[in-house]
Amino acid sequence: MVVSLRLPLISSLLSPASSRSSNLAFSRRALGISWRHQRQRPPLRFPLLSSPFSPRSSSTNTEIHIDSSKNRVSEGPITPRSQDFNAWYLDVIANAELADYGPVRGTMVIRPYGYAIWEAIQEYLNVKFKETGHENMYFPQFIPYSFIEKEASHVEGFSPELALVTIGGGKELEEKLVVRPTSETIVNHMFTQWIHSHRDLPLMINQWANVTRWEMRTKPFVRTLEFLWQEGHTAHASPEEAEKEAIQMIDIYTKFSYEQAAIPVIAGRKSKVETFAGADKTYTIEAMMGDRKALQAGTSHNLGQNFSRAFGTQFTDENGQRQHVWQTSWAISTRFVGGIIMTHGDDGGLMLPPKLAPIQVVIIPIWKKDGDKAEVLNAASSVKEFLQTAGLKVKLDESDQKTAGWKFNFWEMKGVPLRIEIGPKDVASKSVVISRRDIPGKQGKVFGISMEPSVLEAYVKERLDEIQSSLLQQARTFRDSNIVDVSSYNELKEAISEGKWARGPWSASDQDELRVKEETGATIRCFPFEQPQGPKTCLMTGNPAEEVAIFAKSY
């Protein structure tokens, strides 16, 4: 019997073959190539910049046909990571059912398994935001075009990537509406109505929302035309308070990255060139992906008085003087899910940190004789019950459409941290077999763990903690072995050409910074908060430097 498994082979359709070895998102040839690779033949269409919209045929889908007598995917459908990182990434997203392509170029459907990771991110951050005094609210997504124009650098930064509503209710609108790319403008418009005196400050709010940026080069999760995020916005009575808030929020993101996502980000300050359009200072967390590209995984901006001056957001201070408020904004988006995939995943597919995994433990009951089935399923169910009661996220895969081997591969590909196997012999000995996703093969497999609830629960929780730490440790080791300290531009170029990050003292000009980008493809990711001691000499100019900067190619 032929079972149809819906595993679209995106990577296999990425033709011409030569483009597979370069990273689409950053190859110049790929400019304008959507990540929404057509899955059907005839061959790929390359949407031109002038036709940014090309709906996909709805009726076709590439399927892998599996011979269920073998009951396994013949030739793993996931491109090896080392062979083509980008193809691997797209394959993991498709096969682990994290996301799919929306009908409009560059849009993404976040599927339940991918959305559950986002929900875990939300759950953690939402609590932290409230603990630090922020309240959730919701601003309209339609912003009058004139608002965007009020802050000079803001309009310069965002106007090329706006989606505009020009027709409403069948009529041409008098003023075009911007579908929010970010909300500083409308937030300030409202803040002017709510802020009057110093007693109204600080005003600290957050919203969970969708935003739209008309990106030309898109990639699921990492850069999509529409994405989900939270955006915090605060107003303060002094620049010191605003600065403290901006730092507090990047600290919350940093802690989240290390402790929940097991991603050893480097936190620091953006260069002037890389600062957010409208901010005085931008703080960032930069994560090293498996291909050693940097991912900007979250930012916190000290906006100074740029927006409050543009919008007239003022308060009366304790001396009765009118002053413009000092502001911050900060955001983390569904891009972070891409960061998790590209930090921890391997050739087997996704590998999820236990704290953010939608399923932490999968139970696979194994039986051959029909007579064994009932008692195996019984035991598996009761294990599921008590682990769930203990607060763990557990899935029991009891379907009899697939063999145990197929299920092992499938749930490994989905990145579930722990697998529990229960067969007739295990039932007899009242024990289970446990395998770790992060340690392949026999090394990660332990036999004979007692089925006794308290013992098994403790064992599982300890292993999950170990996996959580181990993922972080592995990523940290990888990161550190791929950052090179450089003291000259030649050394920087060499490090970048090897695909590594370069860290070196920097006090050169914006023009020099742009030259580095031009010549190497690398940008200053940040001036890290953690700085080496001692005097420093700018790698470019030989002048004294205050700080080291980190240069890398990035998503």
Added chain:
Amino acid sequence: MVVSLRLPLISSLLSPASSRSSNLAFSRRALGISWRHQRQRPPLRFPLLSSPFSPRSSSTNTEIHIDSSKNRVSEGPITPRSQDFNAWYLDVIANAELADYGPVRGTMVIRPYGYAIWEAIQEYLNVKFKETGHENMYFPQFIPYSFIEKEASHVEGFSPELALVTIGGGKELEEKLVVRPTSETIVNHMFTQWIHSHRDLPLMINQWANVTRWEMRTKPFVRTLEFLWQEGHTAHASPEEAEKEAIQMIDIYTKFSYEQAAIPVIAGRKSKVETFAGADKTYTIEAMMGDRKALQAGTSHNLGQNFSRAFGTQFTDENGQRQHVWQTSWAISTRFVGGIIMTHGDDGGLMLPPKLAPIQVVIIPIWKKDGDKAEVLNAASSVKEFLQTAGLKVKLDESDQKTAGWKFNFWEMKGVPLRIEIGPKDVASKSVVISRRDIPGKQGKVFGISMEPSVLEAYVKERLDEIQSSLLQQARTFRDSNIVDVSSYNELKEAISEGKWARGPWSASDQDELRVKEETGATIRCFPFEQPQGPKTCLMTGNPAEEVAIFAKSY
């Protein structure tokens, strides 16, 4: 000293005066009048249908100046409910800081206190959806215009109220994009790619999202250009399963309304005329507001095969035959918050059911002598601590800018169910004073409740439960005393002209139904699930009728 309190007097600016006594949302004269009444003078602009967009000046705001020597709002700013229900509603929303007007006509900013009510709604429903096997996910909000045209009655229903993106990234788009008014079309587009065999069914998903409908007559929460909602979408292998699902979801909404929101909705089936554009059947929960208008508070649609035929959403059944799936969709939106306000509120302002209240208990410490302050605040803090630990949502208002009397009014206006007062004498006697929001004045006030944690906690929890039941009971009594059983069209007209709901047997034509609407302003809200026994005669035609219908004017 003059303290500026930000309580914009929307109602007071609603001129000409004659329009204040009629309900704006339904007066014909008001067609095209936005609820975004200009708060500043010069006088109101009435946006024409041809200019649906008129950004508001950002710099002005009506303020009430309060003489803090009196320390109370001189003349309550809330229009009495009996005097002008619509003005009262807008005043409550402004004064309780539930929402504000966005800069684009008909859009709404949901402020933290209003958003917290929505979060409480989300929290409950999200759990229920998951318990019944639905998974959250996210679809893009941009839908190719051609999708909307595929289902004939869908395009007819929605095309007049679409917002269209025609420019992206600075370029005119080849195909206009619809900002989702609802997602059936894009959901089906994706379902065709995920559904292949009967083993892929049922497919049951939900998304929390914003939606846009270019409404001409808007009203905060009740009908806004953009609103927040959840939309569930399911696909099934048989019509029976789809029907069962549609019923299950309207049951969940009904239970939610009664048990959480204390709103005694009437659940039933919509008439053909009132059925959702693209559905075979629409189930609804209809709530009676304080002005006795009906509010459609949630709907669940059996979509039959309408969308699956339009989009080709097929599966291979157990016999190897290709069949179109049977579908449902169901939604509750931020409109529900409007329903809560208009069901329970009174002249004092908002009145919130304890289960959805962002603050269930407010503690007001009272002192006159400075020497008393420390011990009063100490006691108040410790009461707050242990009530919070007991899982209650507690606010301690310890500001010394306002008198206790002012705070009483303020938190009553915000609808907080219980107030605890603690003064020096209470500290001495280790007791507190507790007042219920739902029982005004001395009757709702009890002295000498012990401060002992276990006693006070139990007392508070019991009172909250009582308030929850009492609000439901009050709303039920109000509802039942305003539904009239009618057996002729004359009786129906009389009931409607008295502002009541009319319930009577109905088997007349769609044309007759439209005639009733034309002549009385009332529509069939539903054929309630709960039907009287015995033979029935159509109130309009005198023919036999299967069911009674409920007619009412509605929002």
